[in-house]
Amino acid sequence: MTQTPPQRPLRVLAAMSGGVDSAVAAARAAEAGHDVTGVHLALSANPQSFRTGARGCCTIEDSRDARRAADVIGIPFYVWDLAERFREDVVDDFIAEYEAGRTPNPCLRCNEKIKFAALLDKALALGFDAVCTGHYATVVTREDGARELHRASDQAKDQSYVLGVLDEKQLAHAMFPLGDTLTTKDEIRAEAERRGLAVAKKPDSHDICFIADGDTRGFLASRLGTAEGDILDESGTKVGTHEGAYGYTIGQRKGLRIGHPAPDGKPRYVLDISPVNNTVTVGPAASLDVTALSAIKPRWCGTAPEGPGRYTAQLRAHGDETPVSAVMTDGELSVTFDAPVRGIAPGQAIVLYDGTRVVGSATIATTVRRTEDTSAGV
Numbered sequence: 001m002t003q004t005p006p007q008r009p010l011r012v013l014a015a016m017s018g019g020v021d022s023a024v025a026a027a028r029a030a031e032a033g034h035d036v037t038g039v040h041l042a043l044s045a046n047p048q049s050f051r052t053g054a055r056g057c058c059t060i061e062d063s064r065d066a067r068r069a070a071d072v073i074g075i076p077f078y079v080w081d082l083a084e085r086f087r088e089d090v091v092d093d094f095i096a097e098y099e100a101g102r103t104p105n106p107c108l109r110c111n112e113k114i115k116f117a118a119l120l121d122k123a124l125a126l127g128f129d130a131v132c133t134g135h136y137a138t139v140v141t142r143e144d145g146a147r148e149l150h151r152a153s154d155q156a157k158d159q160s161y162v163l164g165v166l167d168e169k170q171l172a173h174a175m176f177p178l179g180d181t182l183t184t185k186d187e188i189r190a191e192a193e194r195r196g197l198a199v200a201k202k203p204d205s206h207d208i209c210f211i212a213d214g215d216t217r218g219f220l221a222s223r224l225g226t227a228e229g230d231i232l233d234e235s236g237t238k239v240g241t242h243e244g245a246y247g248y249t250i251g252q253r254k255g256l257r258i259g260h261p262a263p264d265g266k267p268r269y270v271l272d273i274s275p276v277n278n279t280v281t282v283g284p285a286a287s288l289d290v291t292a293l294s295a296i297k298p299r300w301c302g303t304a305p306e307g308p309g310r311y312t313a314q315l316r317a318h319g320d321e322t323p324v325s326a327v328m329t330d331g332e333l334s335v336t337f338d339a340p341v342r343g344i345a346p347g348q349a350i351v352l353y354d355g356t357r358v359v360g361s362a363t364i365a366t367t368v369r370r371t372e373d374t375s376a377g378v
Helices: 020-031 060-073 083-099 106-125 185-194 216-224
Strands: 011-015 035-042 077-081 130-132 137-141 147-151 229-232 238-242 269-274 279-283 289-300 309-314 321-329 332-342 349-354 357-369
Touching: 011 020, 011 106, 020 035, 020 060, 020 130, 020 185, 035 060, 035 106, 060 077, 083 106, 083 216, 106 130, 321 349
Parallel strands: 011 035, 011 130, 035 077, 229 279
Antiparallel strands: 137 147, 147 357, 229 238, 269 279, 289 332, 289 357, 309 321, 309 349, 321 332, 349 357
16 A cells, blocks of 8 residues: 555645754645645744754744745745643643653644644644645555555654554644655755755754753753652662652663662662652562553544454554554553563553554553553552
8 A cells, every 4th residue: 555645736734843854845745736835833932042952943943944944945934823732732731741650742742732733723724735744654545535644664764653643634634745755864854955955954853842951850840849759669668769759750760869779789760650659669670561551542543443453552752563452441442462561651652553554542541560460550
């Protein structure tokens, strides 16, 4: 099955972040004959601070880069202020999830709530047919007209994991011009240079866009304050202290500040985070092994699957696939792993695949550890 080209020129709104991928995507959409308009999303209420190297995005610098790229491509360009919506749906959600002891994925939430909800809704209201982004993923149109989300042709750059929240309606209006390109990132940059786009050599943004210095713990502390608590081992013995349980995530090894080594001399990892009593529990790596999980808030990229099924699952944006059995029961997704998987944190997304097709995603609620008989809401 291959990506089906559109049968007619479309009115396309190209989301332009100011980076090389979205600029090339917009250029390709225009070159394909579509009526393209570029838009940069102003997502920060105080965008005066410039990015630091490859960290951060959505600054004044980025909006200027996007405008210059649009001028070179020869398309209209606008800046839309979605800062308040971004703060409510992404930043506040991020803070609340960490405060509750969970580990959120803000990029996935941004795609769900901002780029393919707030932006798409506004685009459709203005008469656009599709929203174009620089994500590496592929939309396939079946013979019956239904659309499916698939991995990018180059799986090394695949970003379908963070798009697994898109539903059937959103997929119907999504365009990813880079998804079926078997090229390296260097070749994308070379294409940008050939097109005269000044962003050709601009570093990719990484980490969390609204935490430009990369200090997640410091960002959370500035909003949640400090709250000293205990770090415990699996027996409940105090082995250290912390200044806020929100500053830790399941599977974390570094920065634990434990005063003395474990009896066996091996490293210890965060196993549990309890915001109720403000404790962090640590233990050996083997105690991170998860055999099953339950997930809530499922979102299907098409028709919801019926009955139990066999899939592969991805648990991190750049993680490997792992074989699973999954079934929906009373609105909750139950997943069993063929082999134990290490370091899964509630709040993360699990994305199910059938081959290269994205079936859907859900938010991890509880996990079952290999040594446990029942699930633990860790």
